[in-house]
Amino acid sequence: MGQLSTYNFTLNTDMFxxxxxxxxxxxxxxxxxxxxTVNDTGFWLIKQLQKNSDLDVLHTQITREFExxxxxxxxNVVEFLEQIRQYVL
Numbered sequence: 466m467g468q469l470s471t472y473n474f475t476l477n478t479d480m481f482x483x484x485x486x487x488x489x490x491x492x493x494x495x496x497x498x499x500x501x502t503v504n505d506t507g508f509w510l511i512k513q514l515q516k517n518s519d520l521d522v523l524h525t526q527i528t529r530e531f532e533x534x535x536x537x538x539x540x541n542v543v544e545f546l547e548q549i550r551q552y553v554l
Contacts (some may be wrong), residue, residue, distance in 0.1 A: 481514040501552065506531070510545060 485493040490508050492501040494549070503511065513526055531538055 478514075481511060484511060484515070486511060499552075506541075507545060510542065 480494075483494065483496055485495065486508060488508075490503045490505070490506075492503055492511065494500070509530065510523075510527075513523055517523065523542075525540060526536055528535060
């Protein structure tokens with residue numbers, strides 16, 4: 466599976482579940498009071514992470530949902546997760 470399956474990141478399911486999302490890409494964390502904006506792909510990823518925090522399942526869903534080279538998709542997801550770690554956690 467590559468980079469995503471070996472990614473050392475514990476996903477905080479509760480953190481994702483508490484995020485309020487709007488269809489426009491606005492993300493609000495009611496615990497911290499912070500808000501963020503994400504693109505369509507980021508919105509899709511957060512919605513998936515609210516349902517399931519298993520990276521193997523997420524990898525399968527991503528490869529079904531998006532077209533492109535697997536390594537590039539995985540790298541983009543890892544970068545997104547790093548941004549979440551930096552800004553939200």
